[in-house]
Amino acid sequence: MKKIIKLFNPVTDLSERRVLLKTLDSKFWASGSGSGNVQKFESKFKKYVSADSCVAVNSGTAALNLALSLFNIRNKEVILPSMSFVSTAHAIVENGGKPIFVDIEPKSLCIDPEKIKDKISKNTIAIMPVHFGGMPCNLDKILKIAKKNGLHVIEDAAHAVGTKFGKKKIGSHGTAVCFSFHPVKNLAMPTGGLIAINHKDSTKFQKLLFSRRWCGITDRNDTDYDVKELGWNYYMNEFSAGIGLEQLKKLDKFNEIRKKIAKQYFNKINIESKMSFNEKCSYHLYWILVKNRQRFREKLYKNGIETGTHYKPIHLMSMYKKNISLPETESVGKKIVTIPIHPNLKKSEIKKIIDTINKSL
Numbered sequence: 001m002k003k004i005i006k007l008f009n010p011v012t013d014l015s016e017r018r019v020l021l022k023t024l025d026s027k028f029w030a031s032g033s034g035s036g037n038v039q040k041f042e043s044k045f046k047k048y049v050s051a052d053s054c055v056a057v058n059s060g061t062a063a064l065n066l067a068l069s070l071f072n073i074r075n076k077e078v079i080l081p082s083m084s085f086v087s088t089a090h091a092i093v094e095n096g097g098k099p100i101f102v103d104i105e106p107k108s109l110c111i112d113p114e115k116i117k118d119k120i121s122k123n124t125i126a127i128m129p130v131h132f133g134g135m136p137c138n139l140d141k142i143l144k145i146a147k148k149n150g151l152h153v154i155e156d157a158a159h160a161v162g163t164k165f166g167k168k169k170i171g172s173h174g175t176a177v178c179f180s181f182h183p184v185k186n187l188a189m190p191t192g193g194l195i196a197i198n199h200k201d202s203t204k205f206q207k208l209l210f211s212r213r214w215c216g217i218t219d220r221n222d223t224d225y226d227v228k229e230l231g232w233n234y235y236m237n238e239f240s241a242g243i244g245l246e247q248l249k250k251l252d253k254f255n256e257i258r259k260k261i262a263k264q265y266f267n268k269i270n271i272e273s274k275m276s277f278n279e280k281c282s283y284h285l286y287w288i289l290v291k292n293r294q295r296f297r298e299k300l301y302k303n304g305i306e307t308g309t310h311y312k313p314i315h316l317m318s319m320y321k322k323n324i325s326l327p328e329t330e331s332v333g334k335k336i337v338t339i340p341i342h343p344n345l346k347k348s349e350i351k352k353i354i355d356t357i358n359k360s361l
Contacts, residue, residue: 037241049171052202060180064091073097131160134282
């Protein structure tokens with residue numbers, strides 16, 4: 001059977017195996033109150049991104065849902081790009097808000113700040129930028145627009161763990177910044193997510209999130225607990241947090257490897273429409289735009305290379321379909337192909353990917 005170069009491939013070693021066995025033997029596998037490895041991971045990640053506070057949850061989707069729950073968005077509008085995973089929009093609807101889609105910048109595939117201005121109304125409450133593929137959005141412009149209009153900035157940083165904007169890591173800019181630690185992400189867990197909070201009320205928000213991730217239970221330690229509001233079963237388990245602690249130690253090293261691969265792709269793939277090179281990007285994805293996507297992907301797969309389509313624009317999906325025109329998003333949505341960029345790639349595999357793409361264009 002032909003060996004396939006995988007699109008995603010989590011990087012692990014003995015350290016993850018050890019922490020799994022240690023957790024297994026401890027018989028302490030999960031806690032709704034978020035003690036043990038979960039609390040340690042929150043503390044380490046808070047230091048890593050320089051956030052005011054951090055709350056770990058069981059997925060990036062849970063992080064988005066809980067972050068939006070802090071701001072009473074019912075019957076309000078949240079501005080976001082359509083070029084994202086559908087969870088970004090789902091979280092808005094789940095909280096009673098209305099997604100307002102805007103177009104993207106063609107070079108970064110991140111939300112276009114100039115297009116945001118045109119969509120702000122009296123009902124707008126927040127802007128939700130997505131750091132697509134790990135490329136940082138133009139947060140200076142976005143935060144300036146938000147401040148001028150009294151809006152919250154809730155970042156979807158599912159792709160951007162380790163990404164920098166300016167001199168600071170993503171996670172220390174917006175009011176709430178939501179991360180995903182799905183097995184395909186740069187920091188991989190069996191399942192996991194996190195909300196980083198940067199706000200004068202961060203301690204209050206942290207307590208609310210602790211409660212809401214565990215079915216509304218208000219006290220982390222007291223067995224005589226009370227429930228005063230609705231909550232969800234969103235807490236992170238000890239196995240995921242233990243793996244996360246080990247992955248966090250190696251994250252910057254892994255991201256440097258991704259950058260080196262991205263630089264080769266940018267310099268050697270013979271196509272104009274491709275992801276640019278940026279030292280501050282974490283390169284969760286690397287994308288190119290091709291004309292006949294299906295035929296192109298079939299050629300690569302026949303040569304043993306997995307590819308992906310990230311993503312179908314949300315505003316074109318049946319649940320969200322509206323009579324709006326987002327020309328850049330729609331053009332990219334028809335042509336985008338994502339190619340392998342994980343740290344497990346060998347030099348020979350990187351060369352094969354580049355050579356095969358160039359022959360298949």
